[in-house]
Amino acid sequence: MNDQALTDAFYAHVMGGGKVEADDWMPDDYRAALLKFVEMHANSELMGVLPEREWILRAPTLRRKLALTSKVQDEVGHAQLLYRVAEDLGKPREQMLADLLAGKTKFHNVFHYPTRSWGDVGIIAWLVDAAAIVSQQALRDSSYAPYARTMKKICWEESVHIMHGRDVVLTLMNGTDAQRAMVQEALDRWWGPLMQMHGPKTDPATDRDLIWKIKSKHNEQLRQEFLSIYVPRILELGLTIPDPALRYDQAEGRWQYTEPDWDELRSVVTGHGPMSQQRLEFRRTSRDDTQWVRDAIIGPATVAAA
Amino acid sequence: MSEPQDRVWEVFRQEAEGDPMVHGGSVRAPDEELALHYAREFYGRRQESHRLWVVARDSIVELDDPDLLDPPFxxxxxxxxxxxxxxxxxxxxxxxxxxxxxxxxx
Structure with a gap:
């Protein structure tokens, strides 16, 4: 087969629901799109622990401290698993970390914001992880089988985080007026970023990641799914969602909402969020501080720092 | 160039006694000691594995014979x-x- 015939056969295979393994031949544009997608996911898991780690030392009880520490360890583990998937596609892990720290690659919008109260810890673990699991569950059907298998494991662990977060929120909601106000205040701040998290509506007909089945659902599908499951669970606790336009449109069979602020999303993910630079700086410092461990175990770094 | 730290190890896990060993994922480590450490952190911390194996990826021999595995007849x-x-x-x-x-x- 010549290259074009091979490429056509490959796309016919994945578009027909076929799977691809790490050692299989794949066209360069599929490999590039897949790498970009998985690398962004890995970056998000790695950076995603920083907002929460700030609360480990301030956790209210020993059990909460254990749970939060364990969640942070899980998320870093997810980053490791995903960088493993990505490096099989040809980009060395050291290069991915260097690009992240240099601001050349992105991580999810929600990890560019500050965590101001213990209420944020509950809202993040419950709703940010819930929004993430909706898209991660859809990735279990990815045409790239090593990614799909990794997502099965990650989803299982994320379901623990959501229970931890919901438990934190429920405990606060059963507490004092001040605690309830703390959850409401956290929800008010996080709702905008949550609605932006899955990204603007895209045209499924031109979305290559969707056509090649790297992902199996488009942005608006994921957001609708998130709203269908979580709006009732938020409202039943007596919380208010800070969007007066939010309602389920029976006739259209979909949620209506105020258009999320896409300019904010673009600005935040390109490194202009309230905490973007501090979080990257923290990660740079931590890389330097832990260099001696890597030197001791695997020898001095062979890849030049960016 | 294949540096020792580039070695990839495939992880196999058994969920419960008597179950088949199934592929869990892979880790990258310079030697089997560190490979086992990674495997235990990623696949053994949540009581999800009864048994764990790590196998160097370059030790795996694969049968590549589509005529047998996916026969045309x-x-x-x-x-x-x-x-x-x-x-x-x-x-x-x-x-x-x-x-x-x-x-x-x-």
């Missing part, structure tokens, strides 16, 4: 699904009912 006679007996069984039973099967001795 019909091989359905080698599988139970290759024998569709529903209608034959119905016909045989109907035939036996009309011709009268021999009585079974009590």
């Amino acid at each position: 019909d091989r359905s006679h080698k599988r139970p699904g290759g024998y569709i007996i529903k209608h034959k069984l119905e016909a045989a039973k109907a035939r036996a009912a009309t011709t009268g099967a021999p009585e079974v001795e009590e």
Whole structure:
């Protein structure tokens, strides 16, 4: 087969629901799109622990401290698993970390914001992880089988985080007026970023990641799914969602909402969020501080720092 | 260039005693000691694995023979699904009912 015939056969295979393994031949544009997608996911898991780690030392009880520490360890583990998937596609892990720290690659919008109260810890673990699991569950059907298998494991662990977060929120909601106000205040701040998290509506007909089945659902599908499951669970606790336009449109069979602020999303993910630079700086410092461990175990770094 | 730290280890796990070992994922480590450490952190911290194996990826030998694994010719006679007996069984039973099967001795 010549290259074009091979490429056509490959796309016919994945578009027909076929799977691809790490050692299989794949066209360069599929490999590039897949790498970009998985690398962004890995970056998000790695950076995603920083907002929460700030609360480990301030956790209210020993059990909460254990749970939060364990969640942070899980998320870093997810980053490791995903960088493993990505490096099989040809980009060395050291290069991915260097690009992240240099601001050349992105991580999810929600990890560019500050965590101001213990209420944020509950809202993040419950709703940010819930929004993430909706898209991660859809990735279990990815045409790239090593990614799909990794997502099965990650989803299982994320379901623990959501229970931890919901438990934190429920405990606060059963507490004092001040605690309830703390959850409401956290929800008010996080709702905008949550609605932006899955990204603007895209045209499924031109979305290559969707056509090649790297992902199996488009942005608006994921957001609708998130709203269908979580709006009732938020409202039943007596919380208010800070969007007066939010309602389920029976006739259209979909949620209506105020258009999320896409300019904010673009600005935040390109490194202009309230905490973007501090979080990257923290990660740079931590890389330097832990260099001696890597030197001791695997020898001095062979890849030049960016 | 293949630096020792580039070695990839495939992780296999058994969920419960007696279950098959199934592929869990892979880790990258310079030697088997560190590979086991990674495997235990990623696949053994949540009581999800009864047993863990790590195998160097370059030690795995793969059979690459599509003519055998995905044969171009019909091989359905080698599988139970290759024998569709529903209608034959119905016909045989109907035939036996009309011709009268021999009585079974009590």
